[in-house]
Amino acid sequence: FLATTIAQATARSLFPIPGPVQLNCPFSEPFFSDEKATALPYVPTNYFFPKQTLENPEKWAEEFGKIEKGVIILGGDANAPEAKALSEKLGWPIFPDIISSYRELRDDRTISHYHHILKSLELKTDVVLHLGGPIVSKILLQWMIKAPRLIHVAEHPKRCDPHHSVTDRIICTPNTFCQQLAGLISQKEESWFAMWKDLSTRAKEQCAFSPLSEPGVIQWAQKMATPGTALFFGNSMPIRDADMFFFPTSPCGPIFANRGLSGIDGNIATVAGIAHHMPVIAIMGDQTALHDLNSLAQLKKTNYPVKLIIINNGGGGIFSFVAIGKRKDVLDPYFAAAHDRTFAHAAPMFDLSYSTELEQDADVIEVFTNREENLMLHQQFDEIMKTSLQEIVKI
Template identity: 35%
Template structure:
C-alpha cells in the first residue's frame, strides 16, 4: 500500500532485502547486477527463503515517451557478461561443517546411545529432507516426525512413530519412555506436547539443522549446530545400527499397529463425519502427485495427530499473522511456485478471512482443491477451558455463523460440492482430482459431535496405551 513505509516492511521475515533507488544513469548497471546477485544468493543459501527487493519509480508511471531517452552507453560495462552465459558474479555459500573435535563428540554420543530418539521438525528443503531420511535410516531409532517435516512416511522410514501425540497424552508412557539421547533435525513442531515432553527429559539434546531456530527448545540444547547434514553422514559410515537400536522398538511397533487398528475401528463407529475422519481420508487419498496445504486451527493439528503415511510431495502450513489469514492465497502460491496440484484443507473462519483469494484459484493453471471444513465457526476453541464459560465463549471465541461457501465459489466460477459423509467426501475428492481444475469442497461437520468424538478417541487411546505400558512391568 502506497501509504505505508515500504523499506523493511517485511522486517526479519525475509532472508535478505534490497532497496533500489529510482532509475538513474548515475547508478551503474554493474552495481545493480552486483546487488541483485548478492541478495538473491542470500535467499538461495540454506536455509532458503524469500527476499524483498523494493524498487522505486518516479512519475509518470504510464508507458509514455520520455523527454530524455537512456543512452546505450549505460550498458557498456556489461559487454563481457552479455557475450557468455556465466553469472555476472558468484556468491559461494560458506561450507558449514563441524570441527573435528565437535564431530568426534557428537559421533561418540550417538555410538554410546542405547535409547536414542529422533525428532524431525518442519522442513521445507527437499535436499535437506533426503539427508534427514538417510541419517534416520542409518540410526534406526524411533522417529517422532512433525506433519510439516515431509518425513511422516511409514514406507520410507521403518521406525516412524506416527501417533506420538497420542502416546504423550499418557502419563504412564511418559514415565516409561526415557530416551538417553534426543536428536532434533529440522525446525519447529505443531505439537505442544512434544516440546513439553522434551523439557522434562534429562537426556542430552542435540539440534542439527541448517536453520538456527530450535523450535522453542533453545534452553534444552546440549549441542546446537547450524550445518548441512551431508557433512556428518560420512562420519557415520561405521555406525553399528543393530548395536545401537533401542530395545524399545518392538514396543513402539506394537503401539503403532495397535493404535492403527483401534483408531480404524473407532472411526467406523462414528455417528457422523468428523474432523479425525477427514484427516484420515486426506492421509489415505493423497499421493505423491499432490501437494498438501494445511490450514491452522484443527486441520494441521488433526493431521499431525492422526496421519501415518503422508505421501504428498509437499506438505506446507502457514501460521500467518493471526493464524487464519492468507491461507487460500498461500495454497495458490504453492501451486503456482511448485507446479504441483495442491489440496488445501482449511477451516471455515480461515476461508472467510481470505475469501477474495478465490479469485486466484479462478485463473490458476495448476489446480487447487480447496477443502473447507465448516463447523459453524471457531471449533478449535471448544477444546479450551474457556468453553465452559458460555457467555464470553459464545461472544468472543465461538464466532458462530450459518454461512455456506456455495455462493462464494459461484462468484469466481469455481466448481463446488457440499458433503457431509465419509463416502461423499471420498467421492468428491476423487472427482476433483480427476477434473484437473480448481474447485471447492465444503465439508459440514457438527462442532459438538466433533468435540465429543475427539475426547472419546483420546480417552480410548490413552486407556489402551496405559494398559500396554502396564503389561511391560
C-alpha cells in the same frame, strides 16, 4: 538493480531459512509514463550456499554410541533423508513433524503416531536429537524439553527453543550431520526402537474416523495422496489434525503449511502459489478461508488444479480445546467468532464449482462439522487410545 535484487531475493528464500521474501517496490511519481522503458544490460548474481559440516563428528559418534534411549525428531523443513541411516545405526526412532519433508517418504524408521503415544504413556528418553525447525505437536514439545539432553541441529544460528531447554546447539546442515555420524557409528541393538514401533502399530489401529468428522477429512486426504499432488493444511485444527492423523501408506507429494507466519491469513493465496507448480489438495477451516476470501479469484488462474476443502464448523473450532472453551458466553462471540455462513455463494462468485460431498469433483468442497462434537470426538479418541496403549505396556 532488478536482476541482482531478484537474484538476492531468490537466494534469501532458500538460505539460511527457506521461506517467503517480501520485496517492496516504491513507484516513483507520476506512477505512469508513455515513454518506452529501455532495457539496460544486466548481470544477475549467482549465489552458492555453504553446506555446513560437523567439525568433530568422532566426538559425537562416540557419545551417541553410548546412549541406548534416544529419539530423532525431525522438525519443520528438516529435509534430512539421511536421518534414516542414523536411526538404523543408533536404534533410535524417528518422529517426523508434518512439515519435516520426511513423513512424505513413509519409511520404516518412522514412528508415525508419536503424538498419541506420548499423550497416553509416561515414557522417558535420555537424549533428544532435534533436526531442523519448530514442531507442530505441543505434546511432543512438552515431552522433549524434559529430556536431560536436548541437542538441536539446524544450519542457521537462529534460536528455536521456546522453553530454553536446549543443552547443545549445533550449526550444521541436518542431512549432512546425519550422514557424517551414521558412517562412524557401529550398529546398535533395536529393543528400544521395537518398543516404539509396537506402540505405534497399536495406535494406528485406533485411528479410524467417519469421513464426515474433522479427523476423517484428514484421513480422506491420506487416501487421495499421490506423489504428484501437493497437500496444504491450513492453520488451526487442520494442521494439528494432520500432524496427528495424516500418515500416507505410500510416498506422497510435498506437504505445505504456513507455519511461523502470523496465522490464518493468506492461506488460499499460498495454495494458489503452490498450484502454479503442481496440483494441490488443500484443507482449511472456515475462518481461515473467510479471512482470505478474495484469494479465491486466484484459484482460476493456476497452472494446475486445486481441490479446496473447507471444514466449516461455524467458527474457530480450536478455541473449544483451550481453557476459554468452558466459558460459552465469551467463547462464541469473542473467540470462535461463531457464524452461520456457507461458501455455497462465494465459490460461484469466483467461477469455482462447489459441492458438499468429499467424493465429488469440485473446486471447493465444504464439509460441515460441529465444534462441540469435534471436541468430544477428540476427547473420546484420546481416552480409547490411552486405554489401548496402556494395555500393551502392561503385557
